[in-house]
Amino acid sequence: MLVDLHCHSVYSDGELNVTQLIEKAEKNSLELFALTDHDCIDGVNKAIELAKTKQIKCIPGVEISINWKKKDIHIIGLNIDVDSKILAKKLAEQQRKRVTRAQKIASLLENYGVEQCLEKAQAHAQGSIITRPHFAKVLVDEAKVKDFGQAFKKYLARGKLAYVATDWMSIEEAIETIHQSGGSAVLAHPHRYDLSATKMKELITTFKELRGDGLEVVSGMTSKVQISQLNELCARYDLLASTGSDYHGPTLSKVDLGKQVLLPKSCKPIWEQWVN
Numbered sequence: 001m002l003v004d005l006h007c008h009s010v011y012s013d014g015e016l017n018v019t020q021l022i023e024k025a026e027k028n029s030l031e032l033f034a035l036t037d038h039d040c041i042d043g044v045n046k047a048i049e050l051a052k053t054k055q056i057k058c059i060p061g062v063e064i065s066i067n068w069k070k071k072d073i074h075i076i077g078l079n080i081d082v083d084s085k086i087l088a089k090k091l092a093e094q095q096r097k098r099v100t101r102a103q104k105i106a107s108l109l110e111n112y113g114v115e116q117c118l119e120k121a122q123a124h125a126q127g128s129i130i131t132r133p134h135f136a137k138v139l140v141d142e143a144k145v146k147d148f149g150q151a152f153k154k155y156l157a158r159g160k161l162a163y164v165a166t167d168w169m170s171i172e173e174a175i176e177t178i179h180q181s182g183g184s185a186v187l188a189h190p191h192r193y194d195l196s197a198t199k200m201k202e203l204i205t206t207f208k209e210l211r212g213d214g215l216e217v218v219s220g221m222t223s224k225v226q227i228s229q230l231n232e233l234c235a236r237y238d239l240l241a242s243t244g245s246d247y248h249g250p251t252l253s254k255v256d257l258g259k260q261v262l263l264p265k266s267c268k269p270i271w272e273q274w275v276n
């Protein structure tokens with residue numbers, strides 16, 4: 001079964017709208033799909049509706065930002081109830097934090113000579129919440145940097161010139177919110193946080209103690225070695241396995257929607273509970 005349970009649309013920092021994503025899902029022969037925008041579920045109903053017309057099963061999803069030990073970590077909520085009031089309230093809080101963060105980043109970048117930075121980032125966001133890749137686009141447009149990677153390396157990544165620390169929700173709160181809205185909590189791309197092996201174990205132990213459900217064993221850029229490490233961690237901590245390309249669009253992502261490598265056969269896929 002071809003599965004992709006992690007991708008982004010224009011409702012967060014993706015380049016494609018929901019219609020284009022579903023068309024791509026069909027073209028790439030996906031059978032199971034989840035849209036997981038950052039702290040936002042605005043595109044989910046449309047994704048479900050369009051996926052039905054293409055015989056693709058769409059699982060409602062979201063990617064929630066949290067703080068853990070001074071790191072920004074992502075927890076994915078899958079099979080959530082999009083009408084959950086608790087989820088709506090929590091996501092609204094996160095979005096308010098994103099607005100404040102965007103204003104602060106814009107004023108820092110203005111100090112580095114980017115005029116009307118917030119307006120320019122807003123134009124890239126096209127009415128959706130402003131995220132750091134939107135600022136990266138502005139920095140490239142303004143020729144402050146050569147490419148996206150440099151925009152993060154010089155300005156937007158943690159500790160860099162225009163980095164703004166944000167007080168996201170805690171890991172407890174994210175897992176609880178996902179569970180209260182009927183979903184399963186998955187630790188997204190565990191290798192993307194620059195954690196030592198000890199810290200990684202600590203994070204996964206905490207995640208398991210808080211009743212987290214699964215690890216994203218395969219993400220867009222996970223290496224073979226990382227996949228086998230995560231597979232072992234799933235077995236050791238009795239966690240389910242998820243997979244997703246983390247596709248953000250044709251210019252932003254090297255791995256296309258649904259084209260991430262397959263999960264190892266020994267994994268217990270998280271989606272088995274949702275498909276017959």
Ligand SMILES: [Zn+2]
Pocket residue numbers: 063074188189
């Ligand atoms: Zn993420």
Ligand SMILES: [Zn+2]
Pocket residue numbers: 006007008063246
């Ligand atoms: Zn993502």
